[in-house]
Amino acid sequence: MRALHRRGLRLLTWLLPPALGALAVLEALSDPGFRPTPAHLVVVAAWIPAGLALARWRPAAGAAVVAGFYPVGIVLDIPGPGGTGLIATLLAVGWAGFAEPVRRSRLGLVVAMVVYAASDTVREGFSWMNVFFSLIFVVAWWSGVLVQRERQRSRTLVELAAALDAQREAVARAAVAGERTRIAREIHDAVAHSVSVMTLQIGGLRRQLHDVLETRETEREVMLGLERLGRQSVDELRALVGIMRDAGTTEPAAPAPSLSRAEELVADVRAAGLSVGLEVEGSPGELHRALDVSAYRVLQEALTNVLRHAPGSHADVTIRYAPDAVTIEVIDEGGGAVQPSGTDRVGGNGLIGMRERTAMFGGTLRAGPRDEGGFAVTARFPIARRWQ
Structure with a gap:
């Protein structure tokens, strides 16, 4: 609308x-x-x-x-x-x-x-x-002002939604980093310490039994092996703690969702077992951050739907950049072990979310089964410019 x-x-x-x-x-x-x-x-x-x-x-x-x-x-x-x-x-x-x-x-x-x-x-x-x-002119003027304010309010809500999306990802990354740091601390303070103490005790016991073990070569080799394995385990645990601490504190922030990362997204989907082709038409220009995030999420959700509803099929992704709009098209061939009816797929919550994301920018979303089989999703995002 x-x-x-x-x-x-x-x-x-x-x-x-x-x-x-x-x-x-x-x-x-x-x-x-x-x-x-x-x-x-x-x-x-x-x-x-x-x-x-x-x-x-x-x-x-x-x-x-x-x-x-x-x-x-x-x-x-x-x-x-x-x-x-x-x-x-x-x-x-x-x-x-x-x-x-x-x-x-x-x-x-x-x-x-x-x-x-x-x-x-x-x-x-x-x-x-x-x-x-x-005074009837005042009514006409005020109607235009109200529509303008509603448009500005919608833009603000879209930008807030994008900011919240980014903040949610940042919080999730921080939570993962905090959990890694906590696990590293537990490994260092509990497991590594206990193994270190056990290794020291084995070494002390070996030295106390030195005279006995001189005549018992087999038992002496077992004691030396336990001591050597303990020291090696302590070294490995300390290395693991260092890796986890580094991952929890110096890991670079994940790139922001963007259509410029479409190839990475398609590669991840291919790794999950879906055959996907990607074609980019036109020259990518600078997009508004909120629109770029929403377009990426629509592409992500469309590919997720193919993975969920048509595993084993082939999907073609086309991204078209035009001076006035960006269009994303995802077409799958259908088939696969789990292939719901077109009605089931059209009514999914994922498609509802995609419709809401496109509608926020005055865009359109067409989704439905194809006559030749499979399913097609086409999302068009108008590029915001001054209305003339």
């Missing part, structure tokens, strides 16, 4: 200017009290689309230009397309509230309200209805 909404907004910014221009001309021609000249029709057909086109790049300025249709209409005596002008101004003011900072878009709102109220007063005479009716 969010991706559809985003594409719809972009489409509207392209289609609305010519559509409202045509609607304004149609309204002018259908007004029985207005007989427009060709020059008037040119103004009607061009002014509103020009203002809306400007609003794509300068929303607040575009709203002011669209509202300027009213004084231009008074000068040229064009009373016909007033309804279209009102609709266009409302849309432009709402877009300004959505696409511009509040302070700048508020300026566009005030200009539109003043221009509308002043123009209506010049044409019809002063009336408080002119003032109150212009």
